[in-house]
Amino acid sequence: MSNNDWFDLSGRVAVVTGGGANGGNGHAIALGLARHGADVLVSDVDVPGAEQTAREIRDLGRRAVACRCDVGVPDEIAAMFSLLDRELGAIDVLINNVGIGHRSRPEDLSLADWQRVVRVNLDGTFLCSMEAGRRMIRQGRGGSIVNISSIAGSSALGRGNFVYSVTKGGINQFTRELAVEWSPHRIRVNAIQPAQILTPALKAMFADPRLDPSRLRDRLLTGIPLARLGEPDDVAKAAVFLASDAAAFVTGHLLPVDGGNLALNAGGSRVWPSDS
Numbered sequence: 304m305s306n307n308d309w310f311d312l313s314g315r316v317a318v319v320t321g322g323g324a325n326g327g328n329g330h331a332i333a334l335g336l337a338r339h340g341a342d343v344l345v346s347d348v349d350v351p352g353a354e355q356t357a358r359e360i361r362d363l364g365r366r367a368v369a370c371r372c373d374v375g376v377p378d379e380i381a382a383m384f385s386l387l388d389r390e391l392g393a394i395d396v397l398i399n400n401v402g403i404g405h406r407s408r409p410e411d412l413s414l415a416d417w418q419r420v421v422r423v424n425l426d427g428t429f430l431c432s433m434e435a436g437r438r439m440i441r442q443g444r445g446g447s448i449v450n451i452s453s454i455a456g457s458s459a460l461g462r463g464n465f466v467y468s469v470t471k472g473g474i475n476q477f478t479r480e481l482a483v484e485w486s487p488h489r490i491r492v493n494a495i496q497p498a499q500i501l502t503p504a505l506k507a508m509f510a511d512p513r514l515d516p517s518r519l520r521d522r523l524l525t526g527i528p529l530a531r532l533g534e535p536d537d538v539a540k541a542a543v544f545l546a547s548d549a550a551a552f553v554t555g556h557l558l559p560v561d562g563g564n565l566a567l568n569a570g571g572s573r574v575w576p577s578d579s
């Protein structure tokens with residue numbers, strides 16, 4: 304195998320949740336996997352968005368299937384994997400990309416909102432991973448599961464991200480435990496921890512008056528040594544790496560794609576005061 308083949312996903316089948324064509328991380332990941340050769344089932348609650356991503360993948364010469372799947376609804380997850388069996392007949396890569404939040408002060412957060420976020424972020428990741436893992440175990444050729452976590456899984460964000468962060472912390476430990484449990488089957492389980500990425504979800508934050516949008520960008524950038532916000536393709540590159548044989552000896556890993564955010568101590572800074 305030449306070095307050029309390390310990232311080759313030809314002949315592999317991937318499932319990407321929340322992969323609708325909205326310019327978000329799932330969209331970029333689905334296209335990134337397809338550019339490296341994968342056939343892709345794209346699901347989303349936004350069906351026209353999923354269909355658009357599937358068209359973009361077919362234009363790259365790969366097979367693609369689109370479907371609705373709300374990962375907060377177990378029956379819709381089961382239906383998505385039945386469709387996968389019928390249309391693509393295998394699975395090598397699962398990207399658990401969907402993640403929602405509910406911004407609220409902890410003392411004002413209702414049980415219903417807590418449970419809705421837990422259902423989508425944690426139950427959804429659990430159920431999709433079990434459907435994928437059982438198939439990978441039966442196939443007997445290993446596989447790769449990539450969970451889209453967040454820097455919020457390892458450090459606190461404040462600003463009402465309480466339940467979101469708690470679920471991302473859960474995804475981090477889900478990743479480690481499952482990596483160990485499924486290592487005998489050569490199913491690798493890893494997570495990506497993005498910092499702030501310029502997706503529609505982040506753009507919506509810039510429109511939230513409670514967050515003082517005029518100062519939000521500067522506030523975010525003080526925590527990012529590489530001094531820029533992320534792009535969805537930054538996340539997609541890491542996902543292609545973790546999905547591919549380039550990461551054959553990588554499992555149970557949490558990969559920050561964060562411009563150095565998790566490396567930076569809150570009291571640290573990217574430049575010497577004398578240089579600024």
Ligand SMILES: NC(=O)c1ccc[n+]([C@@H]2O[C@H](COP(=O)([O-])OP(=O)(O)OC[C@H]3O[C@@H](n4cnc5c(N)ncnc54)[C@H](O)[C@@H]3O)[C@@H](O)[C@H]2O)c1
Pocket residue numbers: 320321322323324325326327328329346347348349352372373374375400401402403423451452453454496497498499500501502503504505
């Ligand atoms: N954008 C960031 O700054 C950032 C930072 C860290 C982590 N992340 C993580 O990246 C992932 C994707 O985030 P994004 O910013 O691209 O999100 P987004 O909201 O822009 O897009 C997510 C997609 O998921 C779909 N979706 C929403 N709820 C769904 C559900 N219940 N079932 C199926 N599909 C659903 C939406 O229709 C949309 O197409 C999430 O897990 C998020 O937590 C994002």
